[in-house]
Amino acid sequence: MGKIDQRLAELGIELPAAVKPVANYVPWVKSGSLVFVAGQIPVKDGKVMYAGKPTSVGFGAEAAKLCTINILAQLRDACDGNLDRVVRVVKLVGFVAANNQDVAIPQVINGASDFLVDVFGEKGKHARSSVGVSELPLNATVEIEAIVEIT
Amino acid sequence: MGKIDQRLAELGIELPAAVKPVANYVPWVKSGSLVFVAGQIPVKDGKVMYAGKPTSVGFGAEAAKLCTINILAQLRDACDGNLDRVVRVVKLVGFVAANNQDVAIPQVINGASDFLVDVFGEKGKHARSSVGVSELPLNATVEIEAIVEIT
Amino acid sequence: MGKIDQRLAELGIELPAAVKPVANYVPWVKSGSLVFVAGQIPVKDGKVMYAGKPTSVGFGAEAAKLCTINILAQLRDACDGNLDRVVRVVKLVGFVAANNQDVAIPQVINGASDFLVDVFGEKGKHARSSVGVSELPLNATVEIEAIVEIT
Numbered sequence: 506m507g508k509i510d511q512r513l514a515e516l517g518i519e520l521p522a523a524v525k526p527v528a529n530y531v532p533w534v535k536s537g538s539l540v541f542v543a544g545q546i547p548v549k550d551g552k553v554m555y556a557g558k559p560t561s562v563g564f565g566a567e568a569a570k571l572c573t574i575n576i577l578a579q580l581r582d583a584c585d586g587n588l589d590r591v592v593r594v595v596k597l598v599g600f601v602a603a604n605n606q607d608v609a610i611p612q613v614i615n616g617a618s619d620f621l622v623d624v625f626g627e628k629g630k631h632a633r634s635s636v637g638v639s640e641l642p643l644n645a646t647v648e649i650e651a652i653v654e655i656t
Numbered sequence: 657m658g659k660i661d662q663r664l665a666e667l668g669i670e671l672p673a674a675v676k677p678v679a680n681y682v683p684w685v686k687s688g689s690l691v692f693v694a695g696q697i698p699v700k701d702g703k704v705m706y707a708g709k710p711t712s713v714g715f716g717a718e719a720a721k722l723c724t725i726n727i728l729a730q731l732r733d734a735c736d737g738n739l740d741r742v743v744r745v746v747k748l749v750g751f752v753a754a755n756n757q758d759v760a761i762p763q764v765i766n767g768a769s770d771f772l773v774d775v776f777g778e779k780g781k782h783a784r785s786s787v788g789v790s791e792l793p794l795n796a797t798v799e800i801e802a803i804v805e806i807t
Numbered sequence: 808m809g810k811i812d813q814r815l816a817e818l819g820i821e822l823p824a825a826v827k828p829v830a831n832y833v834p835w836v837k838s839g840s841l842v843f844v845a846g847q848i849p850v851k852d853g854k855v856m857y858a859g860k861p862t863s864v865g866f867g868a869e870a871a872k873l874c875t876i877n878i879l880a881q882l883r884d885a886c887d888g889n890l891d892r893v894v895r896v897v898k899l900v901g902f903v904a905a906n907n908q909d910v911a912i913p914q915v916i917n918g919a920s921d922f923l924v925d926v927f928g929e930k931g932k933h934a935r936s937s938v939g940v941s942e943l944p945l946n947a948t949v950e951i952e953a954i955v956e957i958t
Contacts, residue, residue, distance in 0.1 A: 528762065529769040534746045534783045536690060536805045539838060541747040544785030595836045596843040598952075600787045604941035611830065611944045618831040633832045634846030634952045636902045637942030639755035640788030642762045650749075650785045654838045679913065680920040681935045685897045687841060687956045692898040695936030751938050790906035791939030793913045801900075801936045 509588035523582035546645035547571035566616025603637035660739035674733035697796035717767025754788035811890035825884035848947035849873035868918025
């Protein structure tokens with residue numbers, strides 16, 4: 506069992522199986538040492554768990570965390586099952602379905618950033634952008650994409 | 657005539673000349689083996705062909721396809737005319753001018769993804785994010801940017 | 808004093824100190840020769856200087872320029888203080904808080920592109936995407952992220 510798998514177990518996180526999209530794209534592509542992970546939404550067992558505009562920072566941050574769990578599931582697949590191969594989480598873009606300043610967008614995306622640092626420590630610290638957008642696929646509350654350097 | 661040029665001919669696609677923006681930016685930059693293609697909108701002969709919010713998935717997907725034709729025109733330029741140098745389409749971000757769930761955003765961007773796989777086969781399968789945004793340049797319906805690995 | 812520092816002085820630009828975000832992310836990550844700079848907003852001395860939707864192209868372009876000054880502050884930090892190490896500004900994404908076509912989004916982001924070419928010349932010419940989004944962090948008018956190749 507790898508260190509990151511142990512850390513996930515300590516945090517009580519069980520990564521889902523990496524789901525392949527049923528379309529002409531793939532959930533991740535590796536080029537050189539960078540893995541580009543497709544935008545992930547807060548889906549669990551095939552169902553969107555957080556839909557519509559975030560009603561509170563907590564709701565949005567939980568959505569962002571679930572997006573990030575799905576990113577890690579894809580990343581584990583890109584690492585042939587061994588998340589210890591992660592060198593650095595390089596970059597996130599967090600899109601939040603929001604338009605009226607009801608909730609603070611950066612705090613919503615902190616749900617992703619905090620989780621990554623919980624799991625990876627310093628290697629989890631990334632550059633990021635967070636923006637409010639008018640609509641996300643399947644009416645999801647948050648969508649997050651990632652670039653990760655692996656060995 | 658290269659394989660990809662042949663395939664484009666089979667599909668009845670004639671790539672336009674790569675248009676240089678009349679501003680202080682360029683349509684693509686190569687860094688290492690990655691070509692970063694600037695966001696392309698559904699322009700043909702200097703005119704936006706798909707404007708406003710998509711009125712149907714079909715309308716949006718056609719817009720996405722035209723964006724992708726323009727991406728290929730720029731990419732061909734980045735490849736010194738030889739699209740057979742494409743190793744992998746790495747990543748797309750698809751922005752759709754949409755805010756009321758009238759059309760499914762992922763299905764709109766499938767217009768780009770399906771076309772890329774039609775042209776490049778497995779090499780055309782990319783990671784992607786698709787989001788709905790409030791407004792695009794020149795009131796375009798769709799804007800798509802790409803990262804492509806070439807030799 | 809480096810060439811780029813001289814050029815900034817000629818332009819009357821004093822870069823602020825690179826501000827570290829008070830959250831679990833960082834303002835830039837270097838991977839290989841690429842620096843990924845987190846989305847920067849038009850903040851000066853800790854205060855958002857351009858908020859809300861842009862009321863004119865000039866207002867938006869000034870906001871975009873200030874975002875870019877903040878990008879350069881982070882980039883200088885990534886270059887250990889020596890901006891002459893910049894090989895090429897590779898890519899920008901410019902997000903503008905806009906939804907009713909009051910102002911032309913590309914012209915707003917030209918405030919960033921023009922400034923980069925003023926500072927870096929040909930090396931400052933980048934690929935870019937510009938999009939209108941519903942809301943930005945701290946109600947900022949513009950947010951810009953960058954990828955830059957350095958030695």
